[in-house]
Amino acid sequence: xxxxxxxxxxxxxxxxxxxxxxxxxxxxxxxxxxxxxxxxxxxxxxxxxxxxxxxxxxxxxxxxxxxxxxxxxxxxxxxxxxxxxxxxxxxxxxxxxxxxxxxxxxxxxxxxxxxxxxxxxxxxxxxxxxxxxxxxxxxxxxxxxxxxxxxxxxxxxxxxxxxxxxxxxxxxxxxxxxxxxxxxxxxxxxxxxxxxxxxxxxxxxxxxxxxxxxxxxxxxxxxxxxxxxxxxxxxxxxxxxxxxxxxxxxxxxxxxxxxxxxxxxxxxxxxxxxxxxxxxxxxxxxxxxxxxxxxxxxxxxxxxxxxxxxxxxxxxxxxxxxxxxxxxxxxxxxxxxxx
Amino acid sequence: xxxxxxxxxxxxxxxxxxxxxxxxxxxxxxxxxxxxxxxxxxxxxxxxxxxxxxxxxxxxxxxxxxxxxxxxxxxxxxxxxxxxxxxxxxxxxxxxxxxxxxxxxxxxxxxxxxxxxxxxxxxxxxxxxxxxxxxxxxxxxxxxxxxxxxxxxxxxxxxxxxxxxxxxxxxxxxxxxxxxxxxxxxxxxxxxxxxxxxxxxxxxxxxxxxxxxxxxxxxxxxxxxxxxxxxxxxxxxxxxxxxxxxxxxxxxxxxxxxxxxxxxxxxxxxxxxxxxxxxxxxxxxxxxxxxxxxxxxxxxxxxxxxxxxxxxxxxxxxxxxxxxxxxxx
Ligand SMILES: Cc1ncc(C[n+]2csc(CCOP(=O)(O)OP(=O)(O)O)c2C)c(N)n1
Ligand SMILES: [Mg+2]
Numbered sequence: 118x119x120x121x122x123x124x125x126x127x128x129x130x131x132x133x134x135x136x137x138x139x140x141x142x143x144x145x146x147x148x149x150x151x152x153x154x155x156x157x158x159x160x161x162x163x164x165x166x167x168x169x170x171x172x173x174x175x176x177x178x179x180x181x182x183x184x185x186x187x188x189x190x191x192x193x194x195x196x197x198x199x200x201x202x203x204x205x206x207x208x209x210x211x212x213x214x215x216x217x218x219x220x221x222x223x224x225x226x227x228x229x230x231x232x233x234x235x236x237x238x239x240x241x242x243x244x245x246x247x248x249x250x251x252x253x254x255x256x257x258x259x260x261x262x263x264x265x266x267x268x269x270x271x272x273x274x275x276x277x278x279x280x281x282x283x284x285x286x287x288x289x290x291x292x293x294x295x296x297x298x299x300x301x302x303x304x305x306x307x308x309x310x311x312x313x314x315x316x317x318x319x320x321x322x323x324x325x326x327x328x329x330x331x332x333x334x335x336x337x338x339x340x341x342x343x344x345x346x347x348x349x350x351x352x353x354x355x356x357x358x359x360x361x362x363x364x365x366x367x368x369x370x371x372x373x374x375x376x377x378x379x380x381x382x383x384x385x386x387x388x389x390x391x392x393x394x395x396x397x398x399x400x401x402x403x404x405x406x407x408x409x410x411x412x413x414x415x416x417x418x419x420x421x422x423x424x425x426x427x428x429x430x431x432x433x434x435x436x437x438x439x440x441x442x443x444x445x446x447x448x449x450x451x452x453x454x455x456x
Numbered sequence: 457x458x459x460x461x462x463x464x465x466x467x468x469x470x471x472x473x474x475x476x477x478x479x480x481x482x483x484x485x486x487x488x489x490x491x492x493x494x495x496x497x498x499x500x501x502x503x504x505x506x507x508x509x510x511x512x513x514x515x516x517x518x519x520x521x522x523x524x525x526x527x528x529x530x531x532x533x534x535x536x537x538x539x540x541x542x543x544x545x546x547x548x549x550x551x552x553x554x555x556x557x558x559x560x561x562x563x564x565x566x567x568x569x570x571x572x573x574x575x576x577x578x579x580x581x582x583x584x585x586x587x588x589x590x591x592x593x594x595x596x597x598x599x600x601x602x603x604x605x606x607x608x609x610x611x612x613x614x615x616x617x618x619x620x621x622x623x624x625x626x627x628x629x630x631x632x633x634x635x636x637x638x639x640x641x642x643x644x645x646x647x648x649x650x651x652x653x654x655x656x657x658x659x660x661x662x663x664x665x666x667x668x669x670x671x672x673x674x675x676x677x678x679x680x681x682x683x684x685x686x687x688x689x690x691x692x693x694x695x696x697x698x699x700x701x702x703x704x705x706x707x708x709x710x711x712x713x714x715x716x717x718x719x720x721x722x723x724x725x726x727x728x729x730x731x732x733x734x735x736x737x738x739x740x741x742x743x744x745x746x747x748x749x750x751x752x753x754x755x756x757x758x759x760x761x762x763x764x765x766x767x768x769x770x771x772x773x774x775x776x777x778x779x780x781x782x783x784x785x
Contacts, residue, residue, distance in 0.1 A: 155716045156644035179614035179650035180581045180642055208580060211615065246501035246553070248564045250579040303495050303711055430778050431502065431564030432553030438775035 126314040127300025129161035131273035132238070135280035136163065136200060138318045140170055143198060146284060149176040149185055150202030159204055160240050160299055182212035186237065190220050193235040198284060203239040206293060207250045209258075220289045221264030232287045236280075241269075242295040242342055242392060244440055245304060249428035252436075256340070257391075257398030259291045260369040266290040266323060267369040269340040271298060273312040275367060278321030285320065295341040295392075307345055324371035328380070332362035335450050336380040336387050338403050340366050343390035343441055350446035359450065369399060377403055378411045385416040386453050390441050391423035398423065417456040422449050457680050464743055465752060467519055467675050471511040471731050473756040474535045477544075478508040478706070480760050481534070481551070485710050493711055499552055499768070502564055505532040509673070509705035512730045513637050514539035516678025517605060517698075520686045526591040526604040528584035529577035531566050536577065536607050542570040544759055545766040554770035561773045562781065581642075582615030584608050585634065589621045592632035592689075603689045604632045610699075611642025613656040622697065626663040631689035633682065636699040643708045644716035657699040670700040673730045676737075703728070 126134065140146045147170075148163055154177040157164035167175040178185040182203060189201040203209060209216065216237065223231045243252025260267045266288055270276040276294065283290040300310035329344060330351055337347040344365045351361035364380050366373060381387055387407055389400040400421040407419050422441045430436050481504065488498025495501060507514070510532075518539035521527065529536035537547055543558070550557025551565045558570055566579035574591070578584060588606030595602040612618060613636055625632045636656050640647050653659070660667025666688075668681045678700055685696035703725040707714045738744040 151642075152644045154644070159643070177645050177649065179645070180611045181614045181616070183616050184614075211580070211582070211617070245496035246564065247495075247503055248562075248567055248579070250566065251503065303493050305494055305496050425779060427778055427782050428562075430562045431550075431559075431567070432557075432561030432773055433501065434772045434775045435553075435561055435778040438778040 122313045122315040124314060124316060125311050126273050127311050128270070128273045128276045128294060129164065129299040129301060131277040131314045132162045132280050132294060133164045133166060134314070135277040135318075136284070137166060137169060139281060139284045140166070140174060142318070145196060145198040146200065147174040147176065147197065148200045148202070149178050149189065151178055151180060151204050153177060153202050158202060160294065160296060161301060162202065162238060162294060162299075182208060183215055186212040187215035187219070189235050189237070190215060190223070190233060193233045194223065194231055198234045200236040200238060200284065203237060205251050206239040206241045206255045207253050209239070209255065216265075217262045221262050224288065225264060233289045234287045235289045236283045236292050237289065238292040238294065240296050241293045242297050243429045243436060244297055244342070246431055246433055246436060248431040252429040254293070254341070254393040256293055256369055257393045260399065260402070261397070264289065265370060268292045268323065268367070269369060270294065270367065271341050271344040271365050272309065273300070273314045275321060277314050278319050279323075279367065281318055282320040282323060286323070293341070297342050298345070309345065321367070323368045324373050326364050326366045326373035326376035328362060328376070329365050330361065330363040332360040333384055334360045334386065335453060336362045336364060336384045337390055337446065337450070338364045338366065338377060338380070338387060339390040340369065340399070342392055346441055346443040346446055347390055349443035350450065353443065353447050354450055359454065361450065372402065372406070374406050374410065377406050381407050381411040382414045385414055387415070388420045388422060388446065388449050388453055390446060391421065392441055393423060395421060395423035395426050417453055420449055420453045422446060457676070459676070459679070461743055463519060464738060465748070467515050467679070468734060468738060468744070468749065469752045469756055470515045470539050471675060471734065472753055473759055474511045474514065474538050475508055475731055476756050476760045477534060477538060477763075478506040480764055482506055482706065482710060484764065495711065504565060504710040505708065506706045506710065507532050507535040509703040509725060509730070510637055510639060511535055512673050512675040512678050513607070513635060513700045513702050516675045517633070517635050517682040517686075519679055520683050521603065521605065523573050524602050526574040526588065526602070527607065528588045528591070528604070529568075529575070529607050530584055530609060530612070531577075531579045531581065532609070533566065533568055533577035537568050537570070537575055540575045541573045542568065542575050543572070544763040546570070548763040548767040549770045552767040552770070553772060554767055555773035555777070556766070556770040560777060560781070582608065582612040582617040585612070585617045585621035586624070588632050588634070589625050589630060592625065592630035593628065595631055596628070601690050602631065603686050605635055606632065607635050607637065609642060610636060610638040610640070610647045610656065611645070611650065612636075613659070614650055622659070622663045622665065622695070625695040626665050629692070629694040631692070632695045633685045633689055634695065634697040635682070636697065637702050638699050639702050639704040641704060641708065641717075655699060657697055660697045665694060666696045668696065668698045670698060673700070673702045673728065675730060675734055
């Protein structure tokens with residue numbers, strides 16, 4: 118851990134700074150994607166890089182995701198360290214073959230002889246009425262495929278450290294930033310989307326979850342926006358004498374199963390909050406981990422709060438109905454304590 | 457070209473309706489987003505891509521289409537939808553997220569579906585192209601004299617779907633017309649930086665189909681090019697690609713800071729407003745009087761006002777409706 122810092126950055130700026138530092142350090146690092154140049158990335162994750170490093174290392178691409186994501190793989194296999202932006206994770210479909218049949222598998226096919234040091238960074242999350250092709254999280258989809266590391270930061274501090282780790286990793290990393298946590302002026306602001314970030318480079322290891330709040334009655338396990346909603350709910354529940362522990366997984370691959378088991382051993386009750394779809398996803402994986410390794414410690418069945426297997430709807434009341442929220446978490450925790 | 461007055465007047469009415477619709481939508485979109493612009497606020501939240509300035513493409517093409525012909529649009533879909541005859545009230549209600557909307561509030565602005573007039577669209581760039589190919593395949597298999605049109609932007613022409621779709625349509629000789637809107641931009645990326653050749657219409661050569669570039673944002677020029685292509689498709693002559701130079705008057709989406717765009721560009725483009733020019737043409741050629749056009753202006757205004765009123769007054773869906781319609785029953 119680095120020295121205490123008072124400088125605060127938004128998550129978007131923390132990401133851009135991480136990339137900038139790594140580009141200074143390592144000439145093999147470059148960025149490509151749609152609108153990553155002059156525009157600075159639709160979500161600001163590449164702001165200032167074009168001015169600093171120029172069009173040869175910060176490359177605006179045509180709208181050809183299969184082409185440029187496949188090209189990132191080719192460049193990575195020949196010794197470059199590309200960071201490629203997929204504007205919204207929802208657009209993965211047009212490039213999925215390059216991602217899951219190649220980026221995720223070439224290392225394995227080569228018996229470990231091929232390195233794919235590539236970061237695919239992408240925006241996730243809803244809550245602002247952008248409907249079903251612009252609001253998904255889909256981390257479960259990527260985590261399901263062997264061969265991809267999956268990173269989902271929740272704070273500016275983590276965002277910077279995890280990005281630097283991602284760039285230095287010799288494996289493909291899917292780096293997912295939540296639109297609502299970037300500190301963008303045009304989204305509903307979450308206070309903690311601006312937070313302390315040291316100026317120097319630092320790394321955060323993958324596979325290390327963080328206990329964001331200690332508690333003894335219930336554990337809430339989540340990532341990204343779910344962590345904030347859980348922390349908010351924990352404050353509410355505290356008023357009623359319920360002590361909540363909040364665990365931020367930070368990376369889904371590798372998954373810190375030990376941290377999951379430890380928190381269950383401590384509180385004996387688990388709620389998983391997942392902005393991704395309910396079935397076949399993160400919440401199921403966490404629940405399975407608990408059941409397989411800490412079943413005897415459970416005092417109630419694992420509870421899951423996730424998108425109920427429908428596409429994200431557009432209209433505000435519909436979208437609010439399917440997305441997790443702190444008030445839904447409060448209710449779920451109370452149910453969990455009753456059972 | 458000898459176009460009946462009635463057709464010309466309808467073209468004018470449709471273009472004015474689109475323009476008014478987009479301007480009204482721009483205002484509605486701003487509601488609740490001032491002084492702090494929050495994309496999630498107001499009666500119309502989410503992203504909003506408007507097509508003011510691009511009316512000639514939609515109208516010049518759709519004037520030739522029948523109700524049973526299929527149109528697949530893009531993330532910037534309002535002008536296509538209006539020109540294709542999508543129910544304006546239900547479309548607006550959808551954009552306001554109301555239960556009376558085309559999709560009961562589930563789809564919103566980028567996901568408008570009106571099966572009555574065979575209209576659909578998508579927020580994924582390039583998605584329209586193979587889908588129109590498939591509609592045309594269905595028409596051909598059933599020996600129906602129907603045509604499908606795929607609209608898409610200059611940016612979409614660099615997706616694989618463009619190349620795959622054109623090739624499929626060509627080898628199967630399908631009744632489909634590909635219409636590319638060249639508004640020079642794909643968000644912040646100018647066409648000359650994303651596209652290896654200056655005209656996507658020239659890519660027709662690669663697929664052995666006719667390609668036409670309409671170099672001006674002019675409804676009559678589009679109408680002429682589209683008429684030929686659609687007739688050829690209807691008669692079994694196979695696909696065509698038409699690319700039209702057109703102009704985007706608003707930002708890519710509402711709230712776009714447009715740092716990438718030369719400051720005076722929009723002002724310059726507006727000097728060449730295709731509706732003003734068409735209006736002038738109709739008057740100078742003694743096709744219509746000021747008064748007649750004024751009547752059409754009023755009619756357009758009434759249509760738009762009624763649609764927005766309907767949308768505003770409609771109720772929201774019950775929250776639990778979110779769980780319905782993943783599958784048909
Ligand atoms: C597959 C995919 N990639 C990227 C985007 C993001 N995006 C939305 S519109 C757009 C630009 C489209 O440009 P163009 O096709 O020229 O249409 P225009 O916006 O100019 O009408 C981009 C990159 C998307 N929606 N889908
Ligand atoms: Mg364009």
